[in-house]
Amino acid sequence: MARRSRGWFGLVWTGVVLVVVGLGVFLALLGLERANQTAGVLSLFVSLVGVVVAAAAYRADRRDERGSAPRADRPDADRPGSVHNQISGGHFHGTVIQAGRISGSAHQPRPHRDDDPERDR
Template sequence: MAGRVAKWTGGALFAVAAVGMGAYFLHVGLAKADQTASVVGAFVGVAGLALALYGTLTTRRANAAAPIPGTCAGPDNPAAVHNEISGGVFDGPVVQSRDVHQINFGLFASPSQSRPAE
């Protein structure tokens, strides 16, 4: 219910603002309306940039502060992560990890060479 009221209120405010700006711009003329719209647009752009930066910073801080559930294995919780692979044919090593930077297993045969012909 609250979401519907917010949508209707936002739509009504937008409609009132659009009609009010149209009446103002019609009253002051096209040249003055163009200048006013440029200034208002610049302020809206700066405000939007500031809000975007604020949202980005608060999201990063919240994500950095909170650990991901189930990923903290250690002495207190040794079984926090359980990886299981079942079914299928694996022609080489299977690596399940987080934050892998460089890994080298050497050369392995292609899957078509490692399986017998059926």
């Protein structure tokens, strides 16, 4: 799977480089004044594509918010976007930490007690 995604990335990157080089050669052959006019028109179209992409991203984000709206049967239903985690089974002492990704050590130091023999070392 990783090899396939690298292949697509390389293909897209090669396509972008070819388009940019081709556009540079095209504008160089047009001459300065016509290249300036053509670049203005091209920038208009690039800006329009940017607006369309931004609107699509905004719409997708709004759709995600509606899809994950809180339900009335959840205790945190008054807070949009809140999460309620429930742990069942097992015995837990102290704080339970749930995380999607942890980098580094997740070790929590032992709490010291007065009768801990290793505390005086």
